[in-house]
Amino acid sequence: MLQLARCDQQAIDLAKAKRVQKWQRDPEGMRLRILEAAKQEFAAHGLAGARVDRIAANAGANKRMLYYHVGNKEDLYLAVLEGAYEKIRSEERGLDLEHLDPPEAIERLIDFTWNYFLRNPEFLALLNTENLAKARHLKRSTKVKSMHSPFVEMIRTVVTRGVESGDFRVTVDPVQLYISIAALCFFYLSNSATLSVIFGRDLLKKEARDERLAHMVALVLAALTGKSTADFGKAVGQGVRPPAHQPV
Amino acid sequence: MLQLARCDQQAIDLAKAKRVQKWQRDPEGMRLRILEAAKQEFAAHGLAGARVDRIAANAGANKRMLYYHVGNKEDLYLAVLEGAYEKIRSEERGLDLEHLDPPEAIERLIDFTWNYFLRNPEFLALLNTENLAKARHLKRSTKVKSMHSPFVEMIRTVVTRGVESGDFRVTVDPVQLYISIAALCFFYLSNSATLSVIFGRDLLKKEARDERLAHMVALVLAALTGKSTADFGKAVGQGVRPPAHQPV
DNA sequence: CGGGAAATTAACCCGTTGGATAAATACTGG
DNA sequence: CCAGTATTTATCCAACGGGTTAATTTCCCG
Numbered sequence: 001m002l003q004l005a006r007c008d009q010q011a012i013d014l015a016k017a018k019r020v021q022k023w024q025r026d027p028e029g030m031r032l033r034i035l036e037a038a039k040q041e042f043a044a045h046g047l048a049g050a051r052v053d054r055i056a057a058n059a060g061a062n063k064r065m066l067y068y069h070v071g072n073k074e075d076l077y078l079a080v081l082e083g084a085y086e087k088i089r090s091e092e093r094g095l096d097l098e099h100l101d102p103p104e105a106i107e108r109l110i111d112f113t114w115n116y117f118l119r120n121p122e123f124l125a126l127l128n129t130e131n132l133a134k135a136r137h138l139k140r141s142t143k144v145k146s147m148h149s150p151f152v153e154m155i156r157t158v159v160t161r162g163v164e165s166g167d168f169r170v171t172v173d174p175v176q177l178y179i180s181i182a183a184l185c186f187f188y189l190s191n192s193a194t195l196s197v198i199f200g201r202d203l204l205k206k207e208a209r210d211e212r213l214a215h216m217v218a219l220v221l222a223a224l225t226g227k228s229t230a231d232f233g234k235a236v237g238q239g240v241r242p243p244a245h246q247p248v
Numbered sequence: 249m250l251q252l253a254r255c256d257q258q259a260i261d262l263a264k265a266k267r268v269q270k271w272q273r274d275p276e277g278m279r280l281r282i283l284e285a286a287k288q289e290f291a292a293h294g295l296a297g298a299r300v301d302r303i304a305a306n307a308g309a310n311k312r313m314l315y316y317h318v319g320n321k322e323d324l325y326l327a328v329l330e331g332a333y334e335k336i337r338s339e340e341r342g343l344d345l346e347h348l349d350p351p352e353a354i355e356r357l358i359d360f361t362w363n364y365f366l367r368n369p370e371f372l373a374l375l376n377t378e379n380l381a382k383a384r385h386l387k388r389s390t391k392v393k394s395m396h397s398p399f400v401e402m403i404r405t406v407v408t409r410g411v412e413s414g415d416f417r418v419t420v421d422p423v424q425l426y427i428s429i430a431a432l433c434f435f436y437l438s439n440s441a442t443l444s445v446i447f448g449r450d451l452l453k454k455e456a457r458d459e460r461l462a463h464m465v466a467l468v469l470a471a472l473t474g475k476s477t478a479d480f481g482k483a484v485g486q487g488v489r490p491p492a493h494q495p496v
Numbered sequence: 497c498g499g500g501a502a503a504t505t506a507a508c509c510c511g512t513t514g515g516a517t518a519a520a521t522a523c524t525g526g
Numbered sequence: 527c528c529a530g531t532a533t534t535t536a537t538c539c540a541a542c543g544g545g546t547t548a549a550t551t552t553c554c555c556g
Contacts (some may be wrong), residue, residue: 008265010550019496021502021551021552022504022505022550022552023505023533024503024550024552024553025501025502025503025504025553026503027502027503030503030504032283035452044380045296045297045380046294046295046297046380046539047293047294047297048293048294048296049295049296049297049380051542051544052543052544052545053542053543053544061504062504062505062506062542062549063503063545064504064506064545064546065503065504067544067545067546068503068504069503072545073545092528107483109301123530124441124549125380127439127442128376128379128380128438129294130437130441130442131376131377131438131439131440131441131442132292132293132294132297132373133441134441135441135442135444135445138441138442138445138446144445144446145445145446145448148446148447152447156302168477169476170466170480171468171480172480173459173463175447175449176459176460176463179435179436180432180463180464180467182435183431183432183434183435183436184428184431185431186431186435186439187427187430187431187434187435188427188431190376190379190380191375191376192379193378193379193382193383193386193436194375194378194379194383194386195383196383197383197386197392197393198386198392198393198396199386199400199423200393201394201423211421211424212424215420215421215424215428216428218471219428219467219468219471220467220471221420222418222470222471222474223466223467223468223470223471223476223480225499226470226474226476228417228418228471228474228548232418232419232420234469270520270521270522270534270535271521271522271533271535272522272523272533273522273523273532273533273534274533275532278533280535293532299512299513299514300513300514301512301513301514309534310534310535311514311515312515312517312533312534312535312536313533313535314515315514315515315516316532316533316534317533320514320515321514321515342505382533434535
């Protein structure tokens with residue numbers, strides 16, 4: 001008792017003397033940490049499986065902070081989702097496909113999409129979660145709808161140029177083409193866990209990834225140009241080909 | 249009070265006389281109804297979002313029945329998942345690709361995969377859920393692993409035959425090819441909700457679905473055979489082409 | 497430097513949910 | 527027809543989890 005009282009007195013003295021702070025203000029930083037933690041949590045467990053307490057803990061924050069800075073669980077989720085879309089579209093805008101000749105532009109688009117998904121696995125999980133919810137939240141979002149037409153136009157331009165130059169034999173709906181490219185990348189990575197079990201291969205190891213990228217590029221370009229590249233995926237046998245292509 | 253008593257007596261009399269049964273036994277039927285309800289529930293809400301009480305209600309059963317006939321929530325989930333895999337593999341086995349010439353076999357495989365996913369949207373949702381869980385449950389399952397090699401061999405045969413006959417210009421790893429075909433179908437359907445919002449089109453309406461199937465067949469066959477089919481998706485402009493292909 | 501708004505913490509509330517228990521009821525083999 | 531087993535019902539509960547309330551601390555600016 002006496003001892004305790006002495007300690008308390010000491011603590012107070014220290015607090016006054018050295019101005020010991022229990023915490024410091026940082027609203028912007030806090031908000032970012034919250035959103036980052038939320039992204040990881042939603043990506044790892046889905047909307048229903050995510051735990052608000054875990055988000056708070058991983059953000060190094062008090063649970064109350066989530067509600068103070070962002071809102072309830074669903075607001076948090078929507079904020080994360082919007083952020084994720086903004087990020088990928090912003091990177092895509094920097095792709096600059098106009099200056100490449102069409103086949104190279106397509107290859108670059110595939111390469112980018114693949115590596116973006118590889119670098120941002122949470123993005124895949126978030127999209128799946130949102131689709132499970134039938135895009136309920138995305139529909140409410142005003143931000144997201146506007147940011148996609150420029151991208152489609154960019155692809156349309158590439159296709160048109162390719163057809164005019166004779167590089168591409170046929171014309172394609174740019175939306176279909178983009179969906180197909182995204183599909184080839186997305187499905188492989190998003191479902192790699194079950195596919196690896198089913199086919200008894202580790203689909204995420206380096207060689208497998210390189211092989212997959214080569215396969216996708218070959219598939220799409222062969223279809224568009226009619227010229228079959230040599231490397232269409234590893235042979236029917238077991239040999240593994242060296243990667244034909246490296247991330248940017 | 250008196251009235252009530254009289255009613256009770258009446259009820260008892262009726263029960264004895266007409267042998268009124270409050271319920272009748274049907275273990276197998278019950279089990280099936282439980283699994284069906286569970287499939288819908290897990291597909292609609294994911295593992296964490298699924299509610300055991302809702303499953304019971306939709307199965308027309310008491311909650312206790314789930315635990316009695318199948319097990320706890322995770323057991324239920326695994327049973328549903330295994331059932332889903334069994335169903336698609338079993339249907340695939342009936343595809344009988346051996347008797348078709350290679351390009352037709354591939355087209356048929358795409359057609360089947362597409363329509364299977366279309367008819368069984370829960371299957372897509374279940375796979376996504378399982379991948380969110382990093383295939384944790386599937387790894388535990390002994391049943392599932394074995395049933396896939398025959399299918400891969402079936403595709404391998406088609407590819408080999410195609411190369412030998414000269415129909416296909418290049419050889420392809422059958423696993424890569426199957427993943428690509430599944431990807432083109434799966435991603436479009438599984439993500440149709442968000443994609444529809446983003447691109448401002450209803451991707452599930454009849455014309456869009458027909459268009460998609462034609463696009464996928466054209467893409468894959470063009471890549472394999474080198475012969476571009478005319479119909480590679482709707483033009484760069486806005487015209488919609490009539491469906492080139494109908495479900496079986 | 498001090499008062500008040502902004503930021504943060506601590507503690508609590510309460511409906512939900514997975515799961516368990518025991519009693520009641522139907523069926524079946526002897 | 528009866529005894530024992532299989533199946534179903536009716537409750538209960540403890541843990542969890544999202545959200546809130548109120549107090550506490552920091553910082554800014556007049």
